[in-house]
Amino acid sequence: MDAFTSGPVSYLELVAVFVAAVSGGLAAVRKRFDVFGVLVLAWVTGLGGGILRDVLIGDTPPVGISSWKLVTAAIAAGVIIFFFHPGLERMRRSILVLDAAALALFVLQGTTKSLDLGAGVLASVVVGVLTAVGGGIMRDVLVGEVPLVFADRQLYAVPALIGAGITAGLWQLGVLGLGTGLGVVVLVFGFRVVSLARGWTVPRPGAGWTARWGRGSGRMER
Amino acid sequence: MDAFTSGPVSYLELVAVFVAAVSGGLAAVRKRFDVFGVLVLAWVTGLGGGILRDVLIGDTPPVGISSWKLVTAAIAAGVIIFFFHPGLERMRRSILVLDAAALALFVLQGTTKSLDLGAGVLASVVVGVLTAVGGGIMRDVLVGEVPLVFADRQLYAVPALIGAGITAGLWQLGVLGLGTGLGVVVLVFGFRVVSLARGWTVPRPGAGWTARWGRGSGRMER
Amino acid sequence: MDAFTSGPVSYLELVAVFVAAVSGGLAAVRKRFDVFGVLVLAWVTGLGGGILRDVLIGDTPPVGISSWKLVTAAIAAGVIIFFFHPGLERMRRSILVLDAAALALFVLQGTTKSLDLGAGVLASVVVGVLTAVGGGIMRDVLVGEVPLVFADRQLYAVPALIGAGITAGLWQLGVLGLGTGLGVVVLVFGFRVVSLARGWTVPRPGAGWTARWGRGSGRMER
Numbered sequence: 001m002d003a004f005t006s007g008p009v010s011y012l013e014l015v016a017v018f019v020a021a022v023s024g025g026l027a028a029v030r031k032r033f034d035v036f037g038v039l040v041l042a043w044v045t046g047l048g049g050g051i052l053r054d055v056l057i058g059d060t061p062p063v064g065i066s067s068w069k070l071v072t073a074a075i076a077a078g079v080i081i082f083f084f085h086p087g088l089e090r091m092r093r094s095i096l097v098l099d100a101a102a103l104a105l106f107v108l109q110g111t112t113k114s115l116d117l118g119a120g121v122l123a124s125v126v127v128g129v130l131t132a133v134g135g136g137i138m139r140d141v142l143v144g145e146v147p148l149v150f151a152d153r154q155l156y157a158v159p160a161l162i163g164a165g166i167t168a169g170l171w172q173l174g175v176l177g178l179g180t181g182l183g184v185v186v187l188v189f190g191f192r193v194v195s196l197a198r199g200w201t202v203p204r205p206g207a208g209w210t211a212r213w214g215r216g217s218g219r220m221e222r
Numbered sequence: 223m224d225a226f227t228s229g230p231v232s233y234l235e236l237v238a239v240f241v242a243a244v245s246g247g248l249a250a251v252r253k254r255f256d257v258f259g260v261l262v263l264a265w266v267t268g269l270g271g272g273i274l275r276d277v278l279i280g281d282t283p284p285v286g287i288s289s290w291k292l293v294t295a296a297i298a299a300g301v302i303i304f305f306f307h308p309g310l311e312r313m314r315r316s317i318l319v320l321d322a323a324a325l326a327l328f329v330l331q332g333t334t335k336s337l338d339l340g341a342g343v344l345a346s347v348v349v350g351v352l353t354a355v356g357g358g359i360m361r362d363v364l365v366g367e368v369p370l371v372f373a374d375r376q377l378y379a380v381p382a383l384i385g386a387g388i389t390a391g392l393w394q395l396g397v398l399g400l401g402t403g404l405g406v407v408v409l410v411f412g413f414r415v416v417s418l419a420r421g422w423t424v425p426r427p428g429a430g431w432t433a434r435w436g437r438g439s440g441r442m443e444r
Numbered sequence: 445m446d447a448f449t450s451g452p453v454s455y456l457e458l459v460a461v462f463v464a465a466v467s468g469g470l471a472a473v474r475k476r477f478d479v480f481g482v483l484v485l486a487w488v489t490g491l492g493g494g495i496l497r498d499v500l501i502g503d504t505p506p507v508g509i510s511s512w513k514l515v516t517a518a519i520a521a522g523v524i525i526f527f528f529h530p531g532l533e534r535m536r537r538s539i540l541v542l543d544a545a546a547l548a549l550f551v552l553q554g555t556t557k558s559l560d561l562g563a564g565v566l567a568s569v570v571v572g573v574l575t576a577v578g579g580g581i582m583r584d585v586l587v588g589e590v591p592l593v594f595a596d597r598q599l600y601a602v603p604a605l606i607g608a609g610i611t612a613g614l615w616q617l618g619v620l621g622l623g624t625g626l627g628v629v630v631l632v633f634g635f636r637v638v639s640l641a642r643g644w645t646v647p648r649p650g651a652g653w654t655a656r657w658g659r660g661s662g663r664m665e666r
Binding site: 055056057058114119120123126127137141144145146147149150151152153157158201202203204205206 | 250251253254255256257258259260262263273277280282283284287288289290293303304305307308363364365366
C-alpha cells in the first residue's frame with residue numbers, strides 16, 4: 001500500500017495535514033495564545049492523530065515529528081493563521097469541505113499503515129479512527145475545551161469508523177489498492193459532506209437522566 | 223504469570239474492564255455527550271490504563287486496542303449505559319464494590335505484566351498503579367474535570383500502590399503465583415472497601431497556604 | 445555523549461528534575477490536591493517531558509519511571525512541597541533562576557539522547573523542546589489550566605527551540621561534547637534569565653480577531 005504514502009497521494013496528505021493544522025491554529029488564536037502556542041496547536045492538531053497512531057503501533061519516532069514535509073505543512077498553517085486569520089473567516093465553508101477530505105484521507109492512511117505493520121484488524125480500525133480524530137481531541141484538551149467530537153452530535157467519527165472498517169475489510173480480502181482506497185476516501189468524504197449539508201446528527205442519551213451517581217457526582221453538576 | 227492473563231482470571235479481567243468502562247460511560251452521559259462520546263469514554267476509562275501501561279513498557283499495539291474480548295467488554299458497557307443509565311443509579315453501592323475489585327485486578331495484572339516484560343521493579347510498580355488509575359484520569363481530563371483521584375482524598379491510589387509494591391516484592395522472591403496473586407487482590411480490594419465503609423481519607427497540604435507564587439500565580443486563583 | 449547522562453552532569457539533571465517537580469507540587473497545592481495528587485503532579489512535571497521523549501523515540505520503559513534516582517528526586521520535591529510549601533514562597537526568584545537552568549539542561553539532554561538513538565535531526569529538535577516543556581504542559585492540563593507555555597508570551601519555548609537547534613547543529617558537525625554542550629546550556633539559561641529580567645515577550649496574533657469561525661465557534665466564546 002505504498003501508493004498511499006508516496007506519489008500523488010502524499011501531496012494530498014500534506015493538504016490534509018495543512019487543513020487540520022488550520023483548525024488548531026484558529027483555536028489557539030481564539031484563546032489568545034502567543035505565537036508559540038499558535039504554532040504548537042497547529043502542529044498538534046495537524047499531526048497529533050498520526051503521532052498517536054505511530055506510538056500505538058510502535059513505529060517510532062512518529063512521522064509527525066520526523067518528516068520535514070509533514071512538519072513544514074503543519075507549521076506553515078500555523079504561520080499563515082498567525083498573520084492572516086481574519087481572512088480565513090470568509091473561507092469557512094471551503095475549509096469545512098477540505099476538512100472532510102482530510103478526515104477521509106487520514107482514515108484510509110492510518111488504517112492501512114497499521115494493517116501493513118501487522119497490528120491486526122481491530123487495532124487498525126481503532127488506530128485509523130484515532131488518526132482522523134486524535135489531533136482534534138488533543139487540540140480541544142489543550143485549549144481547555146471538552147472535545148467537540150464527543151459532544152457536537154455531528155457525523156464525524158461515524159464516517160471515519162465506517163471508512164476504517166471498510167478499509168480493513170478490503171485489506172483482508174486482498175483488494176485494497178489505489179482504486180478501492182480512493183473509493184473509501186470518496187465514500188467517507190461524501191458521507192461527511194452530505195451529513196453536514198443535511199444537518200444529520202447522532203443521538204444523545206435519553207434526557208431523563210438527572211440523578212446523581214457515583215464517586216464525585218456532586219462536582220459534576222457544578 | 224500466565225495464570226493472570228488466561229484461564230479463570232481472564233474472565234475477571236473482562237468484568238474489571240466492564241466496571242471501569244461503566245464509570246466512563248456515566249461521566250459522558252452527565253456531560254451530555256453523544257453516542258460516540260459515550261462509547262469512547264467507556265473505552266478510554268475501561269482500557270486507557272492498560273493502553274498507557276503497554277505504551278510505557280513498549281508492548282505495542284496495546285491489548286486495549288487489539289483484543290476483541292477487552293474492546294467488546296468496554297464498548298458493551300458504553301452501549302448499556304447509553305440505553306439504561308437511569309437503572310444503574312440504583313446500583314451505586316454495588317458498582318463501588320465492583321470498582322474496588324477492578325482496582326485490585328488492574329494493579330496485580332499491570333504490575334505482573336510489566337515485571338514479566340523486564341521493565342524492572344520501580345517501573346513495574348509505577349505502571350501497575352497507572353494501569354489502575356490511568357483510565358479514570360483520562361476520563362476526567364476528557365470531560366473537563368480535574369482528576370478525582372488527585373483531589374478527592376479517598377484511599378484509591380494508596381491501596382493500588384501498596385498492592386503493586388507487594389506484587390513486585392513477591393515477584394522478586396519468586397513466590398508470585400495464583401495463590402499469592404489472589405492474596406494481593408483480596409488485600410487491595412479489602413483495603414479499598416473498608417476505607418470506603420469507614421470514610422478514611424488521606425491528608426491535604428496544610429490550609430495556611432494563601433500566598434501567590436511563581437509563574438502565572440495570578441491566574442491560578444481565578 | 446555519555447558525558448551528559450553520567451558523571452557530574454547527571455547530578456545537575458537531578459537538580460533540574462527536582463526544580464521542575466517543585467513547580468508541579470506547588471500547582472497541586474494551589475488546587476487543594478491531596479497528598480497523592482501532590483506527589484503525582486511533582487512526578488509528572490519533573491519527569492513527564494522525559495517520559496514523552498522516551499515514548500516518542502521508542503526507548504521504553506522511560507527513565508522517568510525506571511530510574512530510582514530520577515523518581516526519587518521528583519517525589520522528594522513533592523514531599524518537601526507537601527510539608528513546607530509556604531517557605532518556598534520566599535524563594536520565588538531563586539526558583540525561577542533554577543527553573544531556567546532546568547530548561548537548559550532538559551533541552552541539551554533531550555536533544556542529544558534523541559540524536560544518539562538515531563531519531564534524526566528534526567525529530568530530535570522537537571523531542572528536545574518537548575523534554576523541556578512537556579512536563580509543564582502535562583501539569584497544566586492535569587490541574588485544569590490552559591498550558592502557560594502557550595499563552596503567557598514569555599520567552600520559554602523560544603530559548604529551548606534555539607538550544608535544541610544549536611545542539612543538533614553541533615552534533616551534525618561532530619563537535620558536540622562536554623564543552624560545547626555546556627556552552628548550549630549557558631546560552632539557553634542566559635537567554636531565559638535575561639528575557640525574564642527585561643520582561644521580553646513574544647507576540648500574540650493581531651487583536652482585530654473577533655469573528656466567529658468554524659465548528660463549535662459559539663462555545664469557544666463562552
